[in-house]
Amino acid sequence: MANDFSRSAARYFAIFKISAKDMLSFRADFVLTFIMKILYPLVMVFVWTVVFRTSNVTKIGTYNLTGMIAYFFIASVIELAVFTDLPYSMQHDIKHGSIATKISMPIAYLRYIFSSNMINNFIWGSIIGIPLLALITFVFGIHVSVAQFMMFVFTLALGVLIAYSLEFIIGCLSVYTNDINGILTFEGLMASLLGGALIPITLFPGVIGKVMGLLPFQFMFYLPITAFTGSTAIKSVVLLVGVAWLSAFIIIGYFIWKNAFKKITSVGG
Amino acid sequence: MEPLNALKRIFRNIRVFLLMQWYAAKEVFAYRVSASFTMVAIALGPLMNFVFITVIYSVSSGIGGWSYYQLLLLSGVASFIISMAWYFASPWTLVNLMKQGGLDIYLTRPYPPYLSILSLGSIYSASSAFTSIAIIAYALANSSISFMPAIEFFVAIAFGLAAFIAFLLVLTMILYSLFKSARWTQNLMNVFGEFSTYPLTIYGVMGTFIFSLLVPIGLATYYPVAIIYEKTDAFTFFAIVAFAIALITLFRVLFERYLKNYTSAIG
Numbered sequence: 001m002a003n004d005f006s007r008s009a010a011r012y013f014a015i016f017k018i019s020a021k022d023m024l025s026f027r028a029d030f031v032l033t034f035i036m037k038i039l040y041p042l043v044m045v046f047v048w049t050v051v052f053r054t055s056n057v058t059k060i061g062t063y064n065l066t067g068m069i070a071y072f073f074i075a076s077v078i079e080l081a082v083f084t085d086l087p088y089s090m091q092h093d094i095k096h097g098s099i100a101t102k103i104s105m106p107i108a109y110l111r112y113i114f115s116s117n118m119i120n121n122f123i124w125g126s127i128i129g130i131p132l133l134a135l136i137t138f139v140f141g142i143h144v145s146v147a148q149f150m151m152f153v154f155t156l157a158l159g160v161l162i163a164y165s166l167e168f169i170i171g172c173l174s175v176y177t178n179d180i181n182g183i184l185t186f187e188g189l190m191a192s193l194l195g196g197a198l199i200p201i202t203l204f205p206g207v208i209g210k211v212m213g214l215l216p217f218q219f220m221f222y223l224p225i226t227a228f229t230g231s232t233a234i235k236s237v238v239l240l241v242g243v244a245w246l247s248a249f250i251i252i253g254y255f256i257w258k259n260a261f262k263k264i265t266s267v268g269g
Numbered sequence: 270m271e272p273l274n275a276l277k278r279i280f281r282n283i284r285v286f287l288l289m290q291w292y293a294a295k296e297v298f299a300y301r302v303s304a305s306f307t308m309v310a311i312a313l314g315p316l317m318n319f320v321f322i323t324v325i326y327s328v329s330s331g332i333g334g335w336s337y338y339q340l341l342l343l344s345g346v347a348s349f350i351i352s353m354a355w356y357f358a359s360p361w362t363l364v365n366l367m368k369q370g371g372l373d374i375y376l377t378r379p380y381p382p383y384l385s386i387l388s389l390g391s392i393y394s395a396s397s398a399f400t401s402i403a404i405i406a407y408a409l410a411n412s413s414i415s416f417m418p419a420i421e422f423f424v425a426i427a428f429g430l431a432a433f434i435a436f437l438l439v440l441t442m443i444l445y446s447l448f449k450s451a452r453w454t455q456n457l458m459n460v461f462g463e464f465s466t467y468p469l470t471i472y473g474v475m476g477t478f479i480f481s482l483l484v485p486i487g488l489a490t491y492y493p494v495a496i497i498y499e500k501t502d503a504f505t506f507f508a509i510v511a512f513a514i515a516l517i518t519l520f521r522v523l524f525e526r527y528l529k530n531y532t533s534a535i536g
Contacts, residue, residue: 028448032456040460040463043463046467047332047471049471050332050333050471051330054329054330054331054333056330060328177303178300179300179303179307182303182304182307182311185307185311186306186309186310186313193317198320199321203328204324205327
């Protein structure tokens, strides 16, 4: 039992080492990504400052100016954890036949592909996300209580799992279609719009906002940000909705993969 | 005889360019379902800013000095310019060709290399350009505009776009020489597109300077929209056209110079 665990841990550590070495060979990428993660929400700083000044109000929805600006900076950081290369990796393996060699590795293909992508996100998150989040907390004077932080970690983990399971389903589709880029572009747009990366969900009018509150995308951006800033209390029923979506995606993914795996053909790799 | 030859050359170049576009489109549509789905997904991109601006104006008074339709027009023009820039100049294709030595074939053809490279852009971007045109038409239909500013608007966009595409090609070459990748050109372009969606004046003097002179996207987005709504003086239009011509010439020279440094062992 202990042997099995240590052997399994050694495999994942090997994947971690390979991924880390691969990523750290392009160090300039980290610096430039850090700058980009600040540049994108910087536009929102200017836009919302002018909007608040023009409207002559202290609050729009439940957000004051600082809260609104912080929202977009945190969304920019969360993107690092939520958006993955999983479907692209799957498409590449399936189309180029390299899945044949990966299946014969001493680790199950799904475990390998999930862990390598999660490790990539973890490295990006550790090197860029955590320092940036600390900087945002300091600059905007956000007070994060232990309960808020725990809720942030939980909702973010749920959001990441939902994103991964959804993207896994899309990755499986590369067995049936020539190109999944269109589906991925569509999914990315929906996640940004319906997830609250573009604009907080509470600012959408009545029915639209309510419908968005039932979709899985809010777990990717809106809820983790809300948990972190503590702007609104998150009801436990909302978390149940997230767990239900995750379960549904896992079940769908399981059956799609089962069917897709039988159809994979390869003449090399 | 010389003007006639020049005219012939122009028509031949146009014919070659259209032929290259035709074959590029045929290649993309070899897989019709995938291509159509990708085009529909990309076409939805400009609608994101449409939603954002609509929500902003429904919960606040918006951006001072700019009405809802005026900002919508600016957003539509910005996404149109970015779409057309991708349509004519694809950093990924250009960088991949340079990495793999495949650019040789374009340099040895009996046509200007610049023309060949302009035909390597992304056909998919045409779909987001169409959505942008729909947004522009919607915003214009709900605005009261005069004839002359409208003409100046379209002319300024054309010159601004040409200058911006020339800038994008040079930026691709510079970043390729530094990072051997197109990734940062793409990221920077997305950032420029984001900034140009809103009036440059909100970024202060520094922002206006950067997006007018250093990164000429403002020439194709903010200033034409300011002209059509008569937010600038009569001199602005001529200044934009003159400055765009100067930039096109400068960037063309720089691009040719970078191209001379391109080396390849295969191809």
